[in-house]
Amino acid sequence: MxxxxxxxxxxxxxxxxxxxxxxxxxxxxxxxxxxxxxxxxxxxxxxxxxxxxxxxxxxxxxxxxxxxxxxxxxxxxxxxxxxxxxxxxxxxxxxxxxxxxxxxxxxxxxxxxxxxxxxxxxxxxxxxxxxxxxxxxxxxxxxxxxxxxxxxxxxxxxxxxxxxxxxxxxxxxxxxxxxxRPNNSAYLQLKDALAKYRDIQAKGGWLTLHLDDSLRLGDSDPAVALLRQRLQGESSRTGEMIPDPNYFDTTLAKAVKRFQRRLGLVPDGIVGSATLRALNDPVETRIAQIRANLERWRWLPHELEPQHLMVNTAGFEISLMNRDQVLFHKRTVNGRQERQTPSFSSKVTHLVMNPLWTVPRSIAVQDILPQLQQDNEYLARKQIRVYERSEGEWGEIDPVGIDWANYHENNFPFVLRQDAGNSNSLGRIKFHMPNAHQIYLHDTPARGLFERPNRAYSSGCVRVEAADQLAQLLVEYAEQPQNVWLQQALRSGETQMAPLAKPMPVYLTYFTSWVDAAGDIHFRPDIYQRDTALMLVMGEGIEHVTAHYESRAENPSL
Incomplete structure (x- = not known):
């Protein structure tokens, strides 16, 4: 046959x-x-x-x-x-x-x-x-x-x-x-980065550092000279003449901080265990990451909208783009491992000031119910109301007489709703975007989380730093005379909702490698382990995948 x-x-x-x-x-x-x-x-x-x-x-x-x-x-x-x-x-x-x-x-x-x-x-x-x-x-x-x-x-x-x-x-x-090819400069810049790292690979890669202790500003040690050599092996910047290569000076501290920012580490200028592991990731691992992310760009819609929001969940960041120009760039908090933020596209159609939060059932029974069973004051402290269905209609009930110990995931009959205000989990602004995943962008009262390197703390939705600035830009983009309304609505404390005359396209993506506006190449931990399958099917050796994953496994700051 x-x-x-x-x-x-x-x-x-x-x-x-x-x-x-x-x-x-x-x-x-x-x-x-x-x-x-x-x-x-x-x-x-x-x-x-x-x-x-x-x-x-x-x-x-x-x-x-x-x-x-x-x-x-x-x-x-x-x-x-x-x-x-x-x-x-x-x-x-x-x-x-x-x-x-x-x-x-x-x-x-x-x-x-x-x-x-x-x-x-x-x-x-x-x-x-x-x-x-x-x-x-x-x-x-x-x-x-x-x-x-x-x-x-x-x-x-x-x-x-x-x-x-x-x-x-x-x-x-x-x-x-x-x-x-994808019709944007981000893809072409990442493609150029691939050529750079393959050139580094062809020249033998970079050296592996072995340190007995951390290195920091003011240290004098032969290992400092090796650290300089390692950083220069990845940088396109010309090395300067150094009076004492073994001395950890301010110039080297700045170079270490720049490396840490590119790798999503705390930029403290100290070469501790986390920074050392990142420095010792082989060049082959970087190449594998870049190849995986070039493929993700090819998965995206070929023609992105000229003006759009780009949310990178692996990088914990959001950018408002006008073609290749960055108009707004801030940090985000997104879904934790067990409630990952998916990758999809939508549009911001409405702004909600001082939003109420109707707690999704999964969060109510998995996260809040255990709190209620341990803390009688939880609802009052969080300003959460309880609703129950009676004779076909939902109505608010007094939670004081409820014995929460009698309820579990399979028999929980209530709906929980949090009042608007400073303690509301959505913060003061919600960016409503219709989608089948019940995911949206919003403000947050827990602004301290933006300072952490790993910001996978939400239940799937995306918390946006400086949400009021973003709301202002979306109103300006829509050419609506709502500047006064925004501020008045926020000050009123009342829930108010207004449509955008021009909905803003949103792309939620997952990039563990990219090139920023300054031309610096960034790499991030694969927080959701989505690189592994892609790297393997692209023919990368298991040792490169393992290095990419295990180098972060013991790092509590990531």
């Missing part, structure tokens, strides 16, 4: 060649060129038997659209567009992809061979390589939701055959392939 399938596919290509040699209308005249055609059967079958996976239905569609003409060859030689495509396949590694996924290992041996049978194989492999590369650049190499169950963005459609047909007619293959 397999042999007959090979024969069938080979015959399809032979028929294409017959059409090319003698014209489609004369294809019945097989006898005239049978010797040439028969020569082609062997190399095609050999390629297939070698384990090459070819997308035959798409190949057939592609050549049907091209009227069974060669696409990448003219008079037996590669065309300029054929050479362009070969270069793109060979350089797929620059985008964090694997060039061998696009038949590069086979194409290298065929690229200069002029024989007709090799030309057919080359044409076939180039076309299939294009189909694969185009899909991977445009949609991502791997299926997002099978690797990350919290990735909730809808799948986009893309037809590489139609895209190529249009590009070929305009002689615009290069422009097409460039346009398939």
């Amino acid at each position: 397999f042999r007959s399938m090979l024969k069938g596919k080979s015959r399809y290509w032979i028929n294409i060649l017959l059409c090319l040699f003698i014209g489609r209308g004369e294809a019945a005249g097989v006898v005239a060129i049978r010797p040439a055609a028969e020569l082609l059967v062997v190399p095609i079958e050999t390629a297939l038997e070698g384990g090459l996976a070819i997308d035959w239905p798409q190949i057939e569609r592609l050549y049907d659209k091209q009227r069974h003409r060669f696409i990448w060859h003219h008079e037996g030689e590669l065309t300029e567009q054929g050479r362009q495509l070969f270069r793109w396949l060979a350089n797929a590694e620059l985008d964090g992809l694997n060039a061998d996924d696009y038949h590069l290992d086979h194409l290298r041996g065929l690229v200069f061979d002029p024989s007709p049978e090799v030309m057919v194989n080359r044409e076939l492999l180039l076309s299939d390589g294009y189909l694969r590369l185009a899909r991977d650049l445009r949609l991502g190499r791997y299926d997002a939701q099978s690797l990350d169950p919290f990735w909730m963005f809808p799948n986009e459609s893309f037809d590489p055959v139609d895209a190529l047909s249009s590009a070929l007619s305009a002689g615009a293959l290069e422009q097409l392939l460039n346009a398939l």
Whole structure:
């Protein structure tokens, strides 16, 4: 059966060649060129038997659209567009992809061979390589939701055959392939970062530090000179002449703080255990992180809205973007491990001043009920009211007579609602954004959490630092004369809600590596362990994944 399938596919290509040699209308005249055609059967079958996976239905569609003409060859030689495509396949590694996924290992041996049978194989492999590369650049190499169950963005459609047909007619293959990448500078900057770290890898990586004790400003130790060497091995900044390389001076302290900020550590300028582990992560781990995050960019919608909010849950940050310009950038608090914040898109449609908080049932029974069973004053202190359904309607009841010990997760009949005010869990502002996950952005009374490196403390929603500033910017974006209303509504203490004339798109993402506005490359711990499966399927060694995860496992500050 397999042999007959090979024969069938080979015959399809032979028929294409017959059409090319003698014209489609004369294809019945097989006898005239049978010797040439028969020569082609062997190399095609050999390629297939070698384990090459070819997308035959798409190949057939592609050549049907091209009227069974060669696409990448003219008079037996590669065309300029054929050479362009070969270069793109060979350089797929620059985008964090694997060039061998696009038949590069086979194409290298065929690229200069002029024989007709090799030309057919080359044409076939180039076309299939294009189909694969185009899909991977445009949609991502791997299926997002099978690797990350919290990735909730809808799948986009893309037809590489139609895209190529249009590009070929305009002689615009290069422009097409460039346009398939994510259309933003963040992706390109991360792509440049990958090249930088691969260059560091090619030069042998960086040294591993072994310290008996922490290092800090004022220390004098031979290990300080090694620390300087390690930091310079990752920095593009030229090292300065140092009078005493073994002395930990203010310049080195600033360099350590910059490294700590890039790694999401407390920027105290002290090389303690957490900073040492981050310094000793191998360059291969950094490369694996960058590749994983380039793939996540390809998973996102190809065309992001020009103005949007970008929430990075792995980085605990939010940015208001106007194309590639950052208008607002602050810290966030998001879901803890057992209540992870998912990745999805929505729009902020309303601002709610002094919001009430209707406690989700999961939080009521899992978090608050145990408190009620231990503390009779909890409800009064938190200004939480209790509601119960009676005769088809919800009404407030006095909680004093309730014996909370009689209730558990399966028989809890109440609804809890927290009054507006300074102690409300949503703070003074809620950014309402319709979605199926019951996730939204909001202020918080617990502003001290923003100072912590690891800010995974919420039940899934995203707490925003300087929420009043963000609300002001959204009103300005919507071109609404509500500046006075915002302040009056906040001061009133009453719950007030107003729609935005222009809803603001929001993308909740998960990036453990990115390049900031100053050009610094950041890396973060994989707080939700979403990198691991992606790194492994991308072919990264288990030792790199393990280093990325275990280097943080014992760090209580993360």
